[in-house]
Amino acid sequence: MSKDLYATALQSTLTEIQKICPDIKYSFIFTEDGTIITEDGEADPLMEETVHSFQRLAEKAVAIGGLDALSIDGDHGKLRVSRVNNLYLVVKASPHADTTYLYSVTNVIVPTVLKLLEKISPTPLKLMPSQQLVVDTLTGFFAGDNVQIDENHLKEWSQHLDGEDVDEVEIETVDGKKTRVGVKEISDKKRQGKGLILIPEKACRELEAKKGELVKVKPITS
Amino acid sequence: MSSRSELEEIPSENELEEKTENLHVSLKNIKAMEGVIGYILRNSKSASVDIKDPSKIIDYAILSSTVLDSGQCMTDAFELGRVNNIVLEGGNIKVLSLTIGDNRISVFMNKKVDHNAIFKDLRLK
Numbered sequence A: 001m002s003k004d005l006y007a008t009a010l011q012s013t014l015t016e017i018q019k020i021c022p023d024i025k026y027s028f029i030f031t032e033d034g035t036i037i038t039e040d041g042e043a044d045p046l047m048e049e050t051v052h053s054f055q056r057l058a059e060k061a062v063a064i065g066g067l068d069a070l071s072i073d074g075d076h077g078k079l080r081v082s083r084v085n086n087l088y089l090v091v092k093a094s095p096h097a098d099t100t101y102l103y104s105v106t107n108v109i110v111p112t113v114l115k116l117l118e119k120i121s122p123t124p125l126k127l128m129p130s131q132q133l134v135v136d137t138l139t140g141f142f143a144g145d146n147v148q149i150d151e152n153h154l155k156e157w158s159q160h161l162d163g164e165d166v167d168e169v170e171i172e173t174v175d176g177k178k179t180r181v182g183v184k185e186i187s188d189k190k191r192q193g194k195g196l197i198l199i200p201e202k203a204c205r206e207l208e209a210k211k212g213e214l215v216k217v218k219p220i221t222s
Numbered sequence B: 001m002s003s004r005s006e007l008e009e010i011p012s013e014n015e016l017e018e019k020t021e022n023l024h025v026s027l028k029n030i031k032a033m034e035g036v037i038g039y040i041l042r043n044s045k046s047a048s049v050d051i052k053d054p055s056k057i058i059d060y061a062i063l064s065s066t067v068l069d070s071g072q073c074m075t076d077a078f079e080l081g082r083v084n085n086i087v088l089e090g091g092n093i094k095v096l097s098l099t100i101g102d103n104r105i106s107v108f109m110n111k112k113v114d115h116n117a118i119f120k121d122l123r124l125k
Helices: A002-019 A045-064 A099-120 A153-158 A200-209 B012-029 B054-077 B115-123
Strands: A026-030 A069-074 A078-084 A087-093 A131-138 A147-149 A167-170 A178-185 A195-202 A214-219 B036-042 B049-050 B081-087 B091-100 B105-111
Touching: A002 A026, A002 A099, A002 A200, A026 A045, A026 A099, A026 A214, A026 B081, A045 A087, A045 B091, A069 A200, A087 A099, A087 B081, A131 A147, A131 A167, A131 A200, A147 B115, A153 A178, A153 A214, A178 A200, A195 A200, A214 B036, B012 B049, B012 B115, B036 B054, B054 B081, B054 B105, B081 B115, B091 B115, B105 B115
Parallel strands: A131 A195, A147 A178
Antiparallel strands: A026 A087, A069 A078, A069 B081, A078 A087, A131 A214, A147 A195, A167 A178, A167 A214, B036 B049, B036 B105, B081 B091, B091 B105
């Protein structure tokens, strides 16, 4: 079973749970390393903000033996982030929802689906981590059409792909503009290890990405 | 139409001090309960910390502040309205955090303690 199908199965589970529990207004799952699991691989800003806040909290929660769950009870709704195996499940419910019932449903169904998925496919859930890199421009006659990033990112992705090389990446700007482009490791030693992505000027113009801006980069897998 | 906050009377300084004093008394009683590890109460004028293990004070103070700040970020993002309480559950300890007026409170306890009872007790003050 591919990782995409794994994500689809989990996403479908959440959708079905939402159907039987209309008090659930929003839900999603993310992994311990902060990777958000969605059917189409696209995370909305709300998901990213939640994961960021939760990770900040998880760092400090070492003082109480790690972080198992977070519940926020507000006048207009309730939010719970709970650990399910090595995943975190985020559920937003209406203010008067019977949370004991809701959380028992989600915390029974999701682990059951995970167990089932593990039986069907023993491959653990490992989603391709995207990288946030700082744009620098690639100029000169030999700049070519490929972007350049640090070798360690390419190696990390390759490990996730069981040794398969990564030759193409998708770049997404903060404005949501995307492009697919070939990738190589940074050849200029002075610019290595700085979290940069060197983008040829032409591609920079197309993306409307400026030097110093952050972009999200993820590998394209065949 | 007047909003809820406009309709609420602004408490005088004496009333605020009295409220904080009541919270202190409540928290001292709560601290004496079985399974409660301690508490942190902070407002714009003072802070009081009573944690059984003094070596944990700084870690707990940082955690308390992060819970309330991160909780507020998530509350805003998910449009949860006014926060009643935030509960953070760790491996063996949980934290109940809430804001009452100017006072930011975190109560640390073992996971078996009924945090809802503590929350109700504090809200009544």
